[in-house]
Amino acid sequence: MIARRNSHHWLPFTQMQQFDPTHTFVRGVGNDLYDAQGRRLFDAVSSIWTTVHGHGHPRIVAAIARQAALLDHATALGATNPVAEALAERLCALLGMEAALFAGDGASAIEAALKIALQFWQNVGQPQRRRFVHLDGSYHGDTVGAMSVSDIARFKARFAAITFEARSYDDPAAFADDVAAVVVEPRVQAAAGMRLIPERCYAALRGIAPLIVVDEIATGFGRTGTMFAHAGLDLQPDIVAVGKGLTGGALALSATVVTARVYHAFLGADDSLRHLFHGHSYAGNPIACAAALASLDAFEEEATLDRVAGIARRAEARIGELRVHPAIAAVRAAGTMIGIELEPAYFEGGAAVTPGWQVARGLYARGHFTRPIGNVVQLVPPLASRDEEIDAFFDALLAELER
Ligand SMILES: Cc1ncc(COP(=O)(O)O)c(C=O)c1O
Known part of the structure; x- marks a missing residue:
């Protein structure tokens, strides 16, 4: 997709020629971002490890x-x-x-x-x-x-x-x-x-x-x-x-x-x-x-640190499913900082984008915003995340891997 000619915003670490302009965030509420299409997305990467208590606390x-x-x-x-x-x-x-x-x-x-x-x-x-x-x-x-x-x-x-x-x-x-x-x-x-x-x-x-x-x-x-x-x-x-x-x-x-x-x-x-x-x-x-x-x-x-332990426990319970999945090479976790490394051989060769981006884009379509680091899919949720949101991310990721 070619970036809008009328965009003068040069995005860091982004190939502007490939940039999808529908990824325009207009609102943030709690753990969610809303894009210009009205899509609601769980901010699964805490806007690159910044958002703590959710947006607009x-x-x-x-x-x-x-x-x-x-x-x-x-x-x-x-x-x-x-x-x-x-x-x-x-x-x-x-x-x-x-x-x-x-x-x-x-x-x-x-x-x-x-x-x-x-x-x-x-x-x-x-x-x-x-x-x-x-x-x-x-x-x-x-x-x-x-x-x-x-x-x-x-x-x-x-x-x-x-x-x-x-x-x-x-x-x-x-x-x-x-x-x-x-x-x-x-x-x-x-x-x-x-x-x-x-x-x-x-x-x-x-x-x-x-x-x-x-x-x-x-x-x-x-x-x-x-x-x-x-x-x-x-x-x-x-x-x-x-x-x-x-x-x-x-x-x-x-x-x-x-x-x-x-x-x-x-x-x-x-x-x-x-x-x-x-x-x-x-x-x-x-x-x-x-x-x-x-x-x-x-x-x-709000006893935020207690919440972190809850998120880590919930994620750990789901990480077990990923560890035995053929699309996953490794999972690394420290509290709420979770890296899910994809197994490149599982993904179709010759695709226009890397496995990391294939999965990240699929997750976006399913209502979860994250950004891969190479072939590592990140889950670094806001510390205010609820168990249902963590579960929904893992459900979406597993569904995307099956696709
Ligand atoms: C460990 C570490 N140090 C420093 C930085 C740089 O911070 P900033 O992007 O706010 O300049 C980052 C950014 O991701 C980081 O992860």
Whole structure:
């Protein structure tokens, strides 16, 4: 299908010549999206791991409206606002950390984490520490620094001219004394097709990683069953990046949260030039921060994390059916982050689209919106999903595989 000539919206990671313009979302209610044709679709991918309590959660909508009328925006360069203050305090309390720097997208939080690590080592007199180590299969976003510590060749190979060299965790020479930080996703690498990382990988970092950056952008805010996925891992982060679900999925907001050790290295007299040389125009935007506070309130008042356990149990019961299906090569799950890997041999060769897209398009027609990662079909439902919705997704997937 050829995109409408009158569409001027260039979609990320989308071949516009093949784009189906009927995929136009006009409304979101609870766990569903509505397209321009009036079709109702279960948001089975939480709009790429952002939506937490469902779309248009009344508490979040009201907080946004209230804050927009009071103070829409004021710069965080040399000034603060009460909502950003409250959110920073709340995030630090949740993470056991000292200070939060705000940005918009997840990749921006990672860029800040890398620059904080570099400047930290300069401020403490070890400027030679300027290399980064990442896990195999990592993905931390699409800006230059985030891409550099990512390991998915398909996304970054064509931009080699502007990325810097980073080292794989599996390289025995990785942890030389020029390392600034190791950057890890906790438990699950979502963009690698819900790849699960064994716990021993994290324990092995103890004592050898000069600073540990934990990327909770995809996994944070309940997705794997705990508020943050690194809880319970033998891992003491120095810097944590959060984004996506921070506002419950309503607005772009991310944060780079650091320990007292890191933060204190940036303090000094004005002319010491120790302060952080990094920031964005919309850092600490009050409307986004108000949405985030409302989302955190919803976690407490609606016992959202208990719901995650229920979804995971329901999904696990159905995953058994998939594991024995000839069209399925593997199923990986961490809480509500579920990757269903298709067996390509089961699908007709020569089709115009990959098995992943064949199944995703079939699911769309059956009222379920997801996006494949290669041949991995994702189910990452909003944390407010009900058992019936999870069952309906598996029913639709099994019906589609029979087709
Ligand atoms: C683990 C991880 N880190 C960082 C990012 C980048 O976040 P954003 O797309 O908001 O820039 C993503 C996005 O999917 C992610 O999964």
